[in-house]
Amino acid sequence: MQALLSFDQAPPFSAPIRFFVSAPLFAILAGLLMLWSGPDLFSSRWTPAALALTHLITAGFMLQVMLGAMFQILPVVAGANISRPLLIATVVHAAIALGALLLAAAFLSHQPLAFRLAVISLGSGLALFAGAAGHALYGVPSRNPTIVGLKLSLVGLSMTVGIGALLAIALDASLALPLLQLTSIHLGWGFVGWGMVLLAAVAFVVVPMFQMTPPYPPGVARHFCWSVLVLLSLWSVVELADWQWPAALLAGALVLAAAVFAAVTLHVQRRSKRARFDATQHYWRVAMLCALAACLLWFLASLLPTLAERPEWPLLCGVLVLSGGFMSVMIGMLYKIVPFLVWLHLQNLGGGRVMAPNMNKVIAGEQIDRQMRAHFVSLAVLLAAVAWPEWFTYPAGIALVVANSWLLRNLLAAVTFYQQHRSTIQGLAPAVATGR
Amino acid sequence: MHEITDFMTRDHRSCDACLVAVEAAVEGGAWERAGTEFARFRDAMLNHFSVEESVLFPRFEERTGMYRGPTQVMRGEHVQMRQLLAAAETALAERDADDYMGNAETLLIMMQQHNVKEENVLYPMCDQHLADQLENLLPELRAQIDEHLTSPSR
Numbered sequence: 001m002q003a004l005l006s007f008d009q010a011p012p013f014s015a016p017i018r019f020f021v022s023a024p025l026f027a028i029l030a031g032l033l034m035l036w037s038g039p040d041l042f043s044s045r046w047t048p049a050a051l052a053l054t055h056l057i058t059a060g061f062m063l064q065v066m067l068g069a070m071f072q073i074l075p076v077v078a079g080a081n082i083s084r085p086l087l088i089a090t091v092v093h094a095a096i097a098l099g100a101l102l103l104a105a106a107f108l109s110h111q112p113l114a115f116r117l118a119v120i121s122l123g124s125g126l127a128l129f130a131g132a133a134g135h136a137l138y139g140v141p142s143r144n145p146t147i148v149g150l151k152l153s154l155v156g157l158s159m160t161v162g163i164g165a166l167l168a169i170a171l172d173a174s175l176a177l178p179l180l181q182l183t184s185i186h187l188g189w190g191f192v193g194w195g196m197v198l199l200a201a202v203a204f205v206v207v208p209m210f211q212m213t214p215p216y217p218p219g220v221a222r223h224f225c226w227s228v229l230v231l232l233s234l235w236s237v238v239e240l241a242d243w244q245w246p247a248a249l250l251a252g253a254l255v256l257a258a259a260v261f262a263a264v265t266l267h268v269q270r271r272s273k274r275a276r277f278d279a280t281q282h283y284w285r286v287a288m289l290c291a292l293a294a295c296l297l298w299f300l301a302s303l304l305p306t307l308a309e310r311p312e313w314p315l316l317c318g319v320l321v322l323s324g325g326f327m328s329v330m331i332g333m334l335y336k337i338v339p340f341l342v343w344l345h346l347q348n349l350g351g352g353r354v355m356a357p358n359m360n361k362v363i364a365g366e367q368i369d370r371q372m373r374a375h376f377v378s379l380a381v382l383l384a385a386v387a388w389p390e391w392f393t394y395p396a397g398i399a400l401v402v403a404n405s406w407l408l409r410n411l412l413a414a415v416t417f418y419q420q421h422r423s424t425i426q427g428l429a430p431a432v433a434t435g436r
Numbered sequence: 437m438h439e440i441t442d443f444m445t446r447d448h449r450s451c452d453a454c455l456v457a458v459e460a461a462v463e464g465g466a467w468e469r470a471g472t473e474f475a476r477f478r479d480a481m482l483n484h485f486s487v488e489e490s491v492l493f494p495r496f497e498e499r500t501g502m503y504r505g506p507t508q509v510m511r512g513e514h515v516q517m518r519q520l521l522a523a524a525e526t527a528l529a530e531r532d533a534d535d536y537m538g539n540a541e542t543l544l545i546m547m548q549q550h551n552v553k554e555e556n557v558l559y560p561m562c563d564q565h566l567a568d569q570l571e572n573l574l575p576e577l578r579a580q581i582d583e584h585l586t587s588p589s590r
Contacts, residue, residue, distance in 0.1 A: 076549050079557040143556060209548040212456055273456040275463035276537065340545045347516055355519060359545070360538030 011071050011085035013345045013418065018093050019068025020334055021411050024404040026060025026100060027327070031400030033104070039389035044311045045318065052107035057322050058190060059122060060100040065330040066198060067092060067129055069337065070150075077205055078147045080136035088132045095125025106168070115168040126161050130154055149201020149225040156193025156229065160186060178240065185236045192254055193232050195326055197225050200261055202333075207265065210336065211281060212273040220264055228257050248302065259295035262288040279368045283332025286376065290324025315386045323379050331375060331407060335368055338411060342418045349425045362417050363410050371410055374403040439570055440492070440577075441559035447487075447581055448551045451480045455547075458528075459540060467531055474528055478521050481547075485514045487580045492562060495573060499565045506558045513550045520546060 037049035099122030106114035235250035339362035346356035378399035385392035454477035461470035520543040527535035
């Protein structure tokens with residue numbers, strides 16, 4: 001009940017924004033890594049540079065955005081407040097940022113110490129976040145699919161990091177572990193148990209409400225997250241036991257579930273009643289199309305052994321899912337979340353005496369559109385780089401740096417806008433403005 | 437067990453539909469129609485706030501003793517939405533499409549995050565605490581909401 005009483009307490013602006021502003025820095029580093037390592041990066045998914053790059057995007061970009069957003073949405077959708085949000089956000093942010101950097105360095109240098117430090121840093125940051133979020137969610141009844149999904153995504157995240165930590169330790173301790181299977185399971189939990197479950201949980205609320213679409217079919221909303229997690233758990237056991245047929249069937253079911261989610265989202269969004277199709281909606285559409293393409297590619301590879309043997313297909317799937325799917329949705333959502341937070345905090349600071357400028361003034365519309373085009377170009381060039389690394393690795397690296405520098409510029413423009421207006425408000429109404 | 441939640445949620449959706457109608461008119465440059473649709477939207481919103489503030493919230497506060505809890509937060513957000521409605525109305529009167537869209541977008545997000553809190557937290561609490569008053573509370577809510585829908589303007 002305590003959590004319910006205080007659901008007005010949106011965390012201070014600086015708690016979520018630090019995560020959002022840091023995210024593009026990791027993608028810029030990923031682009032620089034591509035330029036530094038050259039076409040060799042794409043020779044297989046197992047090259048040190050490919051592994052470092054993947055983790056700069058997942059443990060860097062994605063983790064930053066997702067945790068920042070969780071700080072903001074837990075109080076709204078579940079009435080669950082993380083206590084002392086600024087302190088928790090500061091520590092969690094520092095720990096996961098350092099952890100992601102160390103992890104990338106560990107893959108590149110193959111230094112056991114770097115792996116251990118990365119595990120400690122990421123593990124402690126995430127344990128603190130999971131503990132704080134779990135504590136806030138404890139006792140909140142699972143009234144709707146979104147609350148269930150948020151809780152399950154925390155389980156997914158913990159499993160991903162747990163298995164990842166085991167792998168990192170096993171790499172240098174030469175433990176007799178089935179490393180290939182564990183890597184698949186780590187990847188499955190990361191993409192599906194954490195990423196997709198969290199995305200779906202948020203989509204069930206955000207898509208109908210902000211894009212004015214009909215609701216998701218109740219069966220999909222109610223059963224998607226938990227059934228995916230059950231399938232994922234069964235698949236993990238079977239995969240570890242090395243039962244090949246059942247593992248392939250269950251993996252197929254999981255990929256099919258992802259495809260169904262993407263298809264249903266596209267279908268629902270086609271019936272949006274909004275008059276203007278904005279950047280966020282473009283981002284969602286491209287993301288869902290990329291997810292469908294990745295699923296199709298996966299099925300093709302499991303049907304055609306000649307395709308499955310080629311090193312390009314897992315890389316192609318990876319680019320489609322990470323850059324095309326997750327990054328696209330997240331950037332699209334940032335363009336709603338950040339301007340709204342700026343407006344909300346300025347409005348609260350003004351205390352009704354000073355009206356905050358509306359959210360469309362926070363980041364210029366044409367800058368958002370240009371950044372979006374830069375992101376889509378970077379996606380296209382990345383896909384080309386997988387197919388023809390000799391030709392396209394360097395352009396892809398540059399494109400990734402450009403698109404994410406632009407994103408960083410847009411987010412910093414929002415922060416500057418907030419700071420300038422905050423000073424104005426404080427100058428006008430010193431008695432009212434006491435915010436951070 | 438979810439009568440209040442269901443009833444009030446339906447009214448949220450009906451306000452959403454009114455907002456969409458204004459947006460479509462503004463986007464199509466039909467300013468006259470936009471003005472009429474906006475009046476409908478504004479009245480539906482203000483009526484919804486007033487039903488909550490004069491009927492539902494006082495009953496909840498009286499029953500639970502929570503005067504400074506969620507209802508206070510919701511009242512505060514109503515104030516912010518009234519300000520955004522006024523800003524959007526000014527932009528509409530000046531036929532400034534960009535300014536209208538900016539205020540409407542801000543209002544939309546404000547409205548929807550407010551609705552999520554009410555539909556997920558506050559209304560279920562009302563259903564739980566006011567279950568024994570449903571017999572006269574629901575007709576009262578219905579009367580106020582429907583009265584607005586049948587009267588052409590306020």
